[in-house]
Amino acid sequence: MSRRLGLFFTLFLSTSLLAGPAAASEWRILAQFDDAPEGLVDDGEGGFYVSLFHSGHVMQVAADGTVEQIADLRTVIGEAKGSTVGIDWDGEDTLYVAFSEYSKRFPWPAEAELSVEACGDATVTRSGLYAVTLSSGKVEPVVTRADGYPFCFPDDPVVASDGSIYLSDLSLKGIWKIDPEEKSAVLWSKDPLFDPAGKSLSGYPVGVNGIALAPDESALFGVTGGIPMLVKVPIEADGSAGKAEMLTFGYDNMDGLEVDPQGNFYxxxxxxxxxxxxxxxxxRREQLGEPLQAPLGAPASLAFGDDSICVTNLNFFGHLPDDKARSIACRKLGPTLW
Structure with missing residues (x-):
């Protein structure tokens, strides 16, 4: 073998080892629940706040995995069937939780192709954004369809430094901006880049899912599901949305998104x-986990721990055995490719 060819194989092997998926030993189950977890955000104390998909319960998980229920959306939404999805924390006493009510006429997600039609069901009134006061556990609606806003599938909220809230809408294929003090909302962006327009590559005719702000809040990033990609929406000087641009593609149906202080995307x-x-x-991209080597089953939301990245296992497609399902999985963040 020539010296040049030998060097090539050495570099290839080194890069492959660095870029390969995380070994099973690098991942651990932090906590399990009696319902599938979806939304996830750090609690500032080494633990997390978590939303449970079917029950409407909001939980707190300590750094040692201890689980405590802190709120119940059912105190406000009653028996409405739907998905309790993304959550975010204002850093003080309020958690914001997205809830998407199912339609009896056009069920979602049982029939994905009907998800948009479900948005037009006038009997659906509970979909929207809710506030949980941490000190009391009290749940209150912020903005919902009952207020006249045409939310379709409110999905992932993100609190900005000025207190305003961005909220992705999976089936409307847009992003709302909400003033929690005024309890008002505007459709901030419905960029064509979010919409698969009948040409879904993942099989799901949905739009933007997880969203996250740039560290300097100059842009809002999102991941899409219908035509899977990572997108950037500039935030203009007047607060309006700029034209979205694709940053990268080559994935399947995407769900969660986080951005670290250095600007890396997860x-x-x-x-x-x-x-x-x-x-x-x-x-550049690096795979941190895949189901053959890590306890991952339809991972949804992400959040950073003290030295780790953690995800909720929604297990939507039944990938995980019962002893690993309905869980939060974490792995320590170490050296990277760049």
């Missing part, structure tokens, strides 16, 4: 149950 894929890290310029 993405979840639900169908392939994979976790990816993408460089700030979107030129």
């Amino acid at each position: 993405l979840t894929e639900t169908l392939r149950s994979e976790i990816w890290k993408v460089s700030p310029d979107a030129g």
